Amino acid sequence: MTKRVVPIVQKIMSANDQIAAEIHKQLNKYRVFSMNFMASPGAGKTSLIELTVKELTDNLKLSVIDGDIATSIDADRAAAAGAHAIQVNTGGECHLDAVMLRSALEQIDLGATDLLIVENVGNLICPASFQLGTHINVLISSTPEGDDKPYKYPQMYQNIDALVINKIDLLPHVDFDLDYFLKGVEILNPGLTNFQLSCRTKEGVESWIQWVIGSLTSFTGEI
Amino acid sequence: MTQNILDIAINHGNKNNASRILQLNIVIGQLSSFIDDSIQFYWDLISKDTIAEGAILSIKRIPAKFSCLDCNNKYNLSPDGFECPECGSSHVEILTGKEFYLNSIDIE
Numbered sequence: 001m002t003k004r005v006v007p008i009v010q011k012i013m014s015a016n017d018q019i020a021a022e023i024h025k026q027l028n029k030y031r032v033f034s035m036n037f038m039a040s041p042g043a044g045k046t047s048l049i050e051l052t053v054k055e056l057t058d059n060l061k062l063s064v065i066d067g068d069i070a071t072s073i074d075a076d077r078a079a080a081a082g083a084h085a086i087q088v089n090t091g092g093e094c095h096l097d098a099v100m101l102r103s104a105l106e107q108i109d110l111g112a113t114d115l116l117i118v119e120n121v122g123n124l125i126c127p128a129s130f131q132l133g134t135h136i137n138v139l140i141s142s143t144p145e146g147d148d149k150p151y152k153y154p155q156m157y158q159n160i161d162a163l164v165i166n167k168i169d170l171l172p173h174v175d176f177d178l179d180y181f182l183k184g185v186e187i188l189n190p191g192l193t194n195f196q197l198s199c200r201t202k203e204g205v206e207s208w209i210q211w212v213i214g215s216l217t218s219f220t221g222e223i
Numbered sequence: 224m225t226q227n228i229l230d231i232a233i234n235h236g237n238k239n240n241a242s243r244i245l246q247l248n249i250v251i252g253q254l255s256s257f258i259d260d261s262i263q264f265y266w267d268l269i270s271k272d273t274i275a276e277g278a279i280l281s282i283k284r285i286p287a288k289f290s291c292l293d294c295n296n297k298y299n300l301s302p303d304g305f306e307c308p309e310c311g312s313s314h315v316e317i318l319t320g321k322e323f324y325l326n327s328i329d330i331e
Binding site for chain 1: 239245254286289315324326327328
């Protein structure tokens with residue numbers, strides 16, 4: 001049999017991206033503003049979600065979908081803060097993908113949700129490749145992780161819409177050159193909105209909250 | 224990831240009446256976070272008993288190339304960082320390195 005070459009030129013993530021696009025349409029249809037929180041384990045995703053939910057729950061209806069390999073620890077924290085929270089245990093997968101999110105959304109009343117926060121599995125690599133269809137991808141970096149992360153994980157830093165630098169209260173105690181860090185970010189993602197804060201001391205959190213509110217308001221204005 | 228590659232390859236193989244897929248020609252950019260060895264490992268497991276069993280994974284790595292927007296220098300990514308080696312500017316543009324696609328398959 002003769003060998004034939006079949007040209008394809010298809011992005012490997014196209015199947016996931018297609019489902020992500022359907023999710024995006026569905027969220028738009030129900031006017032649900034959505035964010036995908038990504039970070040290394042321990043950077044502060046859950047802490048930031050708790051703070052965000054506590055601040056906004058009086059005026060907005062919040063749903064949280066939490067992805068983890070095991071336990072419902074994070075979903076429980078989000079629920080305690082005031083959100084309708086559900087846990088997705090990924091069965092060993094180190095990231096959420098669009099298929100998992102589509103399934104999880106069946107447990108969310110989108111008609112009764114203003115803001116959906118998806119907390120991804122703690123991981124700086126795989127989540128960067130799996131679009132979920134959310135409106136905003138947020139990366140939470142933290143000062144103890146070191147300032148070389150943009151250089152070591154370029155794909156993550158390229159694919160985000162906002163960056164939170166958490167644990168700024170620890171700056172006097174860790175080797176973190178903020179200028180070096182931000183220079184790497186600027187090259188990979190010019191003009192990226194960033195927030196420097198501490199979930200623990202609450203410094204800088206107000207700007208973040210205002211930005212979330214502003215983004216949601218713009219979204220509902222446009223949709 | 225590897226499953227996605229397999230699905231795309233089999234889909235196109237079937238559409239073209241392939242009895243076997245001999246080789247997959249994949250293009251991965253230097254800034255894409257994938258490890259060739261991991262893909263090969265999973266590939267051997269999941270391609271068993273499919274028309275892609277035994278297919279060679281040929282991975283072409285595209286280097287990350289930048290263009291300096293200040294001095295127009297074009298350069299490859301170096302271990303020293305992203306800045307322009309000519310003028311030190313961080314005002315740069317990524318030209319290549321983000322690729323991640325299945326370019327073609329060799330079938331019989």
